[in-house]
Amino acid sequence: MAAHLLGAEGLRLEYPTRVVFDSLTLGIEEGDRIGIVGRNGDGKSSLLGMLSGRIEPQAGRVxxxxxxRFGVLGQGDDLDPGATAGHVIVGDRPEHEWAGDPAIRDVINGLVSDIPWQAKVAELSGGQRRRVALAALLVGDWDLLALDEPTNHLDVEGIAWLADHLKRRWSRNAGGLLVITHDRWFLDEVCTETWEVHDGIVEPFEGGYAAYVLQRVERDRIAAAAESKRQNLLRKELAWLRRGAPARTSKPKFRIDAANQLIADVPPVRNPVELQRLAVSRLGKDVVDLEDVSVRYGDHEVLRDITWRIGPGERTGILGANGAGKSTLLGLVCGTVEPSAGRVKRGKTVRIGLLDQQFSQLADIGGDRVREVLARTRTTFTIDGKDHTPAQLLERLGFAREHLSARVGDLSGGQKRRLQLLLLLLDEPNLIVLDEPTNDVDADMLAAMEDLLDSWPGTLIVVSHDRYLLERVTDQQYAVFDGRLRHVPGGVDEYLRLRREQSASQTGTGVFAGPETSTVSSSAGKPETDSAEGAQAPAVSGARRRAAQKELGAIERRLDKLAREIKAMHQRLAEHDQSDYEGLQRHAGELRELEAEVAEFEQRWLELSELVG
Known part of the structure; x- marks a missing residue:
């Protein structure tokens, strides 16, 4: 039986305007890996604050x-501005002590290898401070970790490193993790349980994000009258989870048969043929062509010799480390950056809509009320053949009616992002460029955004560190390597493999190179070298691969047999005399044993699948 780590009983938290929680009781056991989800403002950070002791509840106890030992990463940091990055991370420990510790070296390599060891905290950017604070926490020895938005300021590679680190940090039934994040891939990769914070309660669900979506759809289906809008959206997302990313649904505890029944009548997320036809009719055949383009700032060449022909209806994700040149590439497409060499050709009918990180579209209307802004826009917008007013679109994006009277400048970051997206869509562009669109946006809003983009007929280019969003709304991915643009048919997984190869080739062995040189590249955006193009992944030996494939086949046959046995057991339970409690209990025990055996085999299947690729 798992050991108890932390408990909360009868917690009440109230602010002058509302009650956040009333009589909240929950517990955390050894081995728990809990993801906390919910809409912005529903109390996720407040919950973490009470459990960690940073917020005092009005009633109850923790x-x-x-x-x-309880380690906490909040959304802000309290780092000493005069301290060096190295001192914040390892303190006064002598160098031979921490440099000889592989766990500490791994954290430094994974998070801060590009940050000068002697740099003062006051000199660091906000993103660098965040990574230093996270590294300082992770080098410690903790029984329980609470992380509030740990993936902020990490690129795709850094997020993958953090997920792997947290999976390896403790043994299976040791340690505890609480994490708040809007990164749904990260939730799926790390968490075995999901807590949804809503309406003053915390509702637990088994499994990561994919399993949570399945169970929440089932819950919403039961209460369909009250939750019909969110149910339809989630069922559509679930359909994508099953059809578009089968690796997710191979995870233990995700009940595939139940998922298939729920989505049996749900159409595919997108109709690419129809969207392509509509895009060609709106755009013509010419969108934007980059021909032998280079961009240089002084002596630094950011992009070089790029040729990229963007076609009508293409949905493309752009990957790359921080500082690799992704935003410069978007600037070339949008016309805000001029090439140093080569030329950019745009089709005559192209209308570009840019959703940038700085909310630049809202800068001139900060003093206007939302309803005044909407009154100046188009009266209707067509989605899936139905006309929607701007107010209906705002409601679909999660705005409440009372927000219509708020001034744009007073909106929260998430509300500004929603309004920014709405104004962009109402402007009727036929090429949309999204630069980190997930900033300040919760998971429900992301699902609503994805739903709108599914039926939008045009060309879409997305730069984002949110792997889930990239895989969800784009059909192909490119990566910026060493100033060049290359297609990565294998998507994010192939990109991460190429980055690992590049890191290993730069360091010789891929291990820690020391804080003085800061040469190891991981999450930090060190430029890619040409050798990455021809590098090969470390190969599993032929004999080991054949043995793994043989074991995979045996496991799959055993899982098929177990599935038949479980189906037969369910049938016996249904037909058994319901008054025979001892017989029912015996059958239920046998069923639990079979399901436990399935879980073990599924886990081994995943391990072997990764080994053989």
């Missing part, structure tokens, strides 16, 4: 098992 108890910890004696000796439990």
């Amino acid at each position: 108890t910890r098992r004696g000796g439990v």
Whole structure:
């Protein structure tokens, strides 16, 4: 039985305007890996604050098992501006002590290898400070970790490193993790349980994000009258999870048969043929062509010799480390950056809509009320053949009616992002460029955004560190390597493999190179070298691969047999005399044993699948 780490009983938290939680009781056990989701403002950070002792509830109590070491990463940081990055991370420990610790070296390589060791905290950017704070936490020895938006300021590679680190940090039934994040891929990769914070309660669900979507759809289906809008959206997302990313649904605890029944009548997320036809009719055949384009700032060449022909209806994701030149590439497409060499050709009918990180579209209307802004826009917008007013679109994007009277400048970051997206769509562009669109946006809003983009007939280019969003709304991915643009048919997985090869080739062995040189590249956006183009992934030996493939086949046959046995057991339970409690209990015990065996085989299947590729 798992050991208790922390418990909360009868918690009440109230602010002058509302009650956040009332009589909240929950517990955390050894081995728990809990993702916390919910809409912005529903109390996720407040919950973490109470459990960690940073917020004092008005009633109730939080108890910890004696000796439990609890590490917390909040949304802000309290780093000493005068301290060096190295001192924040390893403190006063002598160099031979921390440099000889492989766990500490791994954290430094994964998060801060590009940050000068002697740089003062006051000199660092906000993103660098965040990574230093996260590294300082992770080098510690903790029984329980609470992380509030740990993936902020990490690129795709850094997020993958953090997920792997958290999976390896403790043994399976040791340690505890609480994490708030809008990164749904990260939730699926790391968490075995999901807590949804809503309406003053915390509702637990088994499994990561994909399993949470399945169970929430089932819950919403039961209460369909009250939750019909969100149910339809989630069922559409679930359909994509099953059809578009089969690796997710191979995870243990995700019940594939149940998912298939729920989505049996849900159409595919997108109709690419129809969208392509509509895009060609709106755009013509010419969109934007980059021909032998280079961009240089002084002596630094950011992009070089790029040729990229963007076609009508293409949905493209752009990958690359921080500082690799992704935003410069978007600037070339949009016309805000002029090439140093080569030329950019745009079709005559192209209308570009840019959703940038700085909310530049809202800068001139900060003093206007939302309803005044909407009154100046088009009266209707067509989605899936139905006309929607701007107010209906705002409601679909999660705005409440009372927000219509708010001034644009007073909106929260998430509300500004929603309004920014709405104004962009109402302007009727036929080429949309999204630069980090997930900033300040919760998971429900992301699902609504994705739903709108599914039926939008045009060309879409997305730069984002949110892997889930990239895989969800784009059909192909390119990566910026060493100033060049290359297609990555294998998507994010192929990109991460190429980055690992590049890192290994730069360091010789891929291990820690020391803080003085800061040469190891991981999450930090060190430029790619040409050798990455021809590098090969470290190969599994032929004999080992054949043995793994043989074991995979045996496991798949065993899983098929177990599935038949479980189906037969369910049938026996249904037909059994319901008054025979002992017989029912015996059958239920046998069923639990079969399901436990399935879970073990599924876990081994995943391990072997990764080994053989």
